[in-house]
Amino acid sequence: MTDVSGDRASRPTRRSALAGLVGGAGAVLAAGCTPSGVSPANAPTPSRTPSVTPGGPTPGVMTLFKDPGFNFNGLLALGGSGQGSAEVGEVLTAVNTINKAGLSSQSYVETFKKLGDELMDAPEGPSPDEQTTRFRALRAAQYYGQALFFVLGSDNPGSEEQLYKSGRGAWDKFCKLCDPAPVTANVAYGRTPMPVWFFRPEESDQRRPTVILTNGSDGQNVDMWTYGVPAALDRGWNALVYDGPGQGQLLFVDQVIFTPRWETVVKPLVDWLSTRPDVDKDKIALTGLSMAGDLAPRAAAFESRIAALVAMPGCLSPWLGFPAEIREILTPSKQESNDIWNKEVVPELPPADAATMKKRFEPFSVQAMLDARDGKMFTDFYTPARRVEALDITDVVDRIKMPTLVLDYEDEQFYPGQARQMFDKLTSPKDYVKLTAATGAQLHCSPMAPQQHCEVVFDWLGETLSVG
Structure with a gap:
């Protein structure tokens, strides 16, 4: 810890528009797309299974998943343990289950949703007192939130609202039991x-x-x-x-x-x-x-x-958190921007990257959210992109x-x-x-x-x- 008091570039090709996207559910999901120290404009095309080097930002046991996007979210869950909003053993067991099944949005969502469901049920053994029930609900809210983050890339994106409501129900139950x-x-x-x-x-x-x-x-x-x-x-x-x-x-x-x-x-x-x-x-x-x-x-x-x-x-x-290749799609013309998006970019998007873009844009466009829940890619790139830019x-x-x-x-x-x-x-x-x-x-x-x-x-x- 340290303490110290013009003219648009030529139209991007499909390949260049995809170059800044992270393979799998990469860092675009959290409003960023490139590793620290790498210029978005010069970011290398990532592999589908990014490697994590021993000297990287999450060395050794800090690497729960090989994909940096999933890993970041797993670390957020693990970090909540100190405040009772997760349990180390529960998170690491979930990580092992996901890796054994094969890391994907589907395995991630299924595993964490199941964990949330189990915590909202009464545990085996003695009847739980209020404190037990309270913190089980808090951890359930965490795990539902983990599942919610990747649900648009799962086999059931239409469950997004219900999954949110499950997490909200757990949060409200926790709050009612606070003193x-x-x-x-x-x-x-x-x-x-x-x-x-x-x-x-x-x-x-x-x-x-x-x-x-x-x-x-x-x-x-x-x-x-x-x-x-x-x-x-x-x-x-x-x-x-x-x-x-x-x-x-x-x-x-x-x-x-x-x-x-x-x-x-x-x-x-x-x-x-x-x-x-x-x-x-x-x-x-x-x-x-x-x-x-x-x-x-x-x-x-x-x-x-x-x-x-x-x-x-x-x-x-926040717009600068997107790679230059994505930002270049946005032009002063709504028609031109959407033509680039729909004709050049979307047809080349792998499923994982498509889920990434759906997730990234849903808070800025109701139609993008509804399309994503219906398993479709949004067609109006221009409107939500302008909102992010604003x-x-x-x-x-x-x-x-x-x-x-x-x-x-x-x-x-x-x-x-x-x-x-x-x-x-x-x-x-x-x-x-x-x-x-x-x-x-x-x-x-x-x-x-x-x-x-x-x-x-x-x-x-x-x-x-x-x-x-």
């Missing part, structure tokens, strides 16, 4: 209310600092538990978890996609918090995990009531006035270099921390070290807001 249980509410957002879960250390009206935990693309509520709720409660903070547009219930059930104006999401949340007697209105912090390292700073640039901001990692443009916050970062912590990660595979670029553009009080392989905290969002991740974030927040 105290989080306050649940629906906060107005356009025509579709946002579900929120407001966690408190205890039920008094004592005013406390509060952190709004913002998920990224493809994350689930259980990830906000791993990356903040217990850390907040243990330090006497409140923590707000929510589903915004493009996330959770709003995406998979209500069919509301991402908005580039995230301040319209955060403002009603701050309004709601400000009415509560147990919230210190002068100490409301905002964090953004993964792609929310773009969303949260955007909101903070226009919401002055945020007292402190954390971008995890800093991200100026998330660029390069020109608004200098509006941020509150103290800001920008996290970065060694071997950041999705937004390499962007955290430092954001830090350099900030004009507010700022700090930059890079989590490294020296303590096993490498890779996007430190999947193997979420506890260490939370320590850095909450130590900074406590010092910045004079808490504790």
Whole structure:
């Protein structure tokens, strides 16, 4: 960990358009496509079974799967064990089962869904008490989320909504058994209310600092538990978890996609918090995990009531997380862009890469999501691509006035270099921390070290807001 305070290129060929895609369910799935240190424009065409070298970002036992996309997700599940949102033995047993069956979206989905189902049933032996039932439900939410991530590449993509609801049911069951249980509410957002879960250390009206935990693309509520709720409660903070547009219930059930104006999401949340007697209105912090390292700073640039901001990692443009070969498909002309996509790219996409693109674009297009659930590739590339492009916050970062912590990660595979670029553009009080392989905290969002991740974030927040 280190701490420091014109004219479009010629039309891409089918081969060049595919060159930046990762074989299997590669890193495109998490909004990035190239290994750290490799320029997207010069990225080599990957093999179908990428090799993982001993000196790579996940050496030795850190390599659960040979495919880096599956491996990253497996590490996220494993990392949740420290906060009770996974069990080491359960995850590693699932990994062995998947590898024995042959790694694929199908084997991954089947194995983790079965594990979630088993945990939602009563265990053999003595009747489980509330704590057992509670944490079995939390782990089930994790495993359903793992299955959900790859379901569009499975034999049953149409089960996506139901699989989400299974995970949501597990999460809600866990929350009801917490002591105290989080306050649940629906906060107005356009025509579709946002579900929120407001966690408190205890039920008094004592005013406390509060952190709004913002998920990224493809994350689930259980990830906000791993990356903040217990850390907040243990330090006497409140923590707000929510589903915004493009996330959770709003995406998979209500069919509301991402908005580039995230301040319209955060403002009603701050309004709601400000009415509560147990919230210190002068100490409301905002964090953004993964792609929310773009969303949260955007909101903070226009919401002055945020007292402190954390971008995890800093991200100026999620669109730059796609390889140049994919970005080049997008032209000023909708017709031309879609012709390239449908006539040159889609016919050459292997099934695994097709599933990758379906997953990557569904939070930005309802039609793309519905097509994917129907086993079809979306035909309108232009519209969701423009929506991703619109998330660029390069020109608004200098509006941020509150103290800001920008996290970065060694071997950041999705937004390499962007955290430092954001830090350099900030004009507010700022700090930059890079989590490294020296303590096993490498890779996007430190999947193997979420506890260490939370320590850095909450130590900074406590010092910045004079808490504790």
